[in-house]
Amino acid sequence: MALIVQKFGGTSVGDADRIRAVADHIARTRRQGNDVVAVVSAMGKSTDDLLRLAGAVCSTTPPPREMDMLLTSGERISMSLLCMALADLGVPAASFTGSQAGIITDNEHTRAKILEIRPDRLSAAIAEGMVPVVAGFQGMSTDRDITTLGRGGSDVTAVALGAALGADVCEIYTDVTGVFSADPRVVPTAKRLAHISFDEMNEMAATGGRVLMLRSVEFARSHHVPLHVRSSFTWEPGTWVVEEDESMEQAIVSAVTHDTSEAKVTVAGVPDRPGIAAHLFRALADRAVNVDMIVQNTSANGTTDISFTVPRVDLAAAVEVAESLRAELGFVEVTSDSSIARLSVIGAGMKSHPGVTATMFETLASLGVNIEMISTSSIRISCVVDEAVVEDAMRAVHAAYGLG
């Protein structure tokens, strides 16, 4: 008998039929002898409808506190409907808002962070043989206001409850059947991974794998909550995201990811003296520009080039900030390129296998693809290439590592 947190996203509870299918699945999980805590998102497109209404009553940016109040009505609807569907199957269930579930957050409306979970009401419900159905994405601030957790917030709710309740697994139900060795829309031979380590999943989330948000993976890893990513349309086993097990044979490369949402900025001819990079990136941080990759080469002739990537929406701001520092920092010029793509290869086995990098570079070379930037971690290699060639490059690299 296990305690399982099951999180159902917006498409999984998109209409009455889907909600009844979810109730069936929860009932089946219980018949197999498990306790279940369900976490739900708002129904399908209901959040869009609410945002449209907000736009119709308010010509400026709506107050964030009220935006949170508005959007949290969405989970209230899906969770009470799920409890009704469970009751219809004879499964005792009770819905809990973020506040009732004891999810205490900071006061940052629309992007609050969980500070603490006080799950006594949920524990009591489980002890009484009930299924607690908890609103994802929402909490109560220390000021007793309603907050939301921002993008991917429902996954964070599920993982945090899994940690607080000591769950055996947190199952994330979504509209894909698991985590794949590459995006199947780009690489038709991509395969579903049965297992992946938290480290690998983290790197995937950070480099364009869209199944899970970095934030919930990080939370699951630090609290040792095994994740199981599955489909609520097929209900078949999906991908387990687990602690790395030294005894387990690790794939050298598990997955190839790509990300076309970023742009590249190069600050060229930078005098090679201490403090220049600090000055530049502090100025970018002050403008809230989210810098991702940073590459700086050894200097030649007393100057160097610094390249970095930023979200495309931040490109104009990044260039403006850099330009404004030209006289002060004494560099030569700022150039940028918004049609780049980042291609990454991820695998926990890389740590103990030299030569993994060479395969990637050789594959790109054989396609005539120019590598614009390189960055690596112990389990990842990322290359920035021209956006136009990334999909071909991806298929070739996927094949070169034998992932198909």
Added chain:
Amino acid sequence: MALIVQKFGGTSVGDADRIRAVADHIARTRRQGNDVVAVVSAMGKSTDDLLRLAGAVCSTTPPPREMDMLLTSGERISMSLLCMALADLGVPAASFTGSQAGIITDNEHTRAKILEIRPDRLSAAIAEGMVPVVAGFQGMSTDRDITTLGRGGSDVTAVALGAALGADVCEIYTDVTGVFSADPRVVPTAKRLAHISFDEMNEMAATGGRVLMLRSVEFARSHHVPLHVRSSFTWEPGTWVVEEDESMEQAIVSAVTHDTSEAKVTVAGVPDRPGIAAHLFRALADRAVNVDMIVQNTSANGTTDISFTVPRVDLAAAVEVAESLRAELGFVEVTSDSSIARLSVIGAGMKSHPGVTATMFETLASLGVNIEMISTSSIRISCVVDEAVVEDAMRAVHAAYGLG
């Protein structure tokens, strides 16, 4: 400078345009130097949509706790949108759920009663110059569950907050322009009343006047909260419901009401001995049949007839209960009539004016209308007549008392 509670019903906040009109009106009320607390219902037909969803996921009666959770999402949407519309006009506002507004109820889901109001968060918001926008119809139970207050619940919320905050007036905005001397759809000459006493309003609510529910009027009277019933479409002054003022000249008759939702049951040939009526009406109460009028005549020949009215939906149950007691109580027969109407004349001035009753009976006699039951209070005369003639009778009585 006054403190005004303004309650806006479902049609008053039915769409984005209506919500902006309500925000305008609140802003205007503030410019006139008043503090405002707004109470809102769910938007127009949104409750019907939620009920439809509940029916689609649950083939049996949904658990009442979850029904309350579901329906309370409605006010959450309307109140946050109203705050956004107010922000757009530069009026600082904050929304409060029933729980946040300190509305503590008993645990009777779907028809909870308010036990206590702890309005400290609302008082603090008012002191900061904000408009608190409170969800009507909902509260938090002593078990910390979400509850709803049943039919007319948003009016009860408004009145209860008016009492707790010591408001100068509670304005009930609706889709009619006030309280009329009769239903204008039936009596074209009906006039809007500028003032009406709580006692009269109570009798109107109890006898078919649909503007306010008995419950909120009763609450307002016992807590001395003046009510002002007005239209959110014209914004013109409506009807004040106030304490009876002995110095004010009272109309002998203020209004004529009618109610066609009831049916009549007659238990004939009842032995005239103590305890019979108690036995009958206890049995009806045990079946949750809501008995309204009861009339029993002096006995003749040692037997009497007892007639009573019940909601038409309860008629079959009432007849069944009565029949089941025939042998035990020794009466002759049970008859019933579901095509009756109750015609009432209400006026606080009746107390000091004899002869008011005669005018009504004469008017009905002149129309050839047979009176089936009569019941009176100090400020009301009700006659049960054939449903087919009630509208003609109503127009004639309205004219006879000079109300047109």
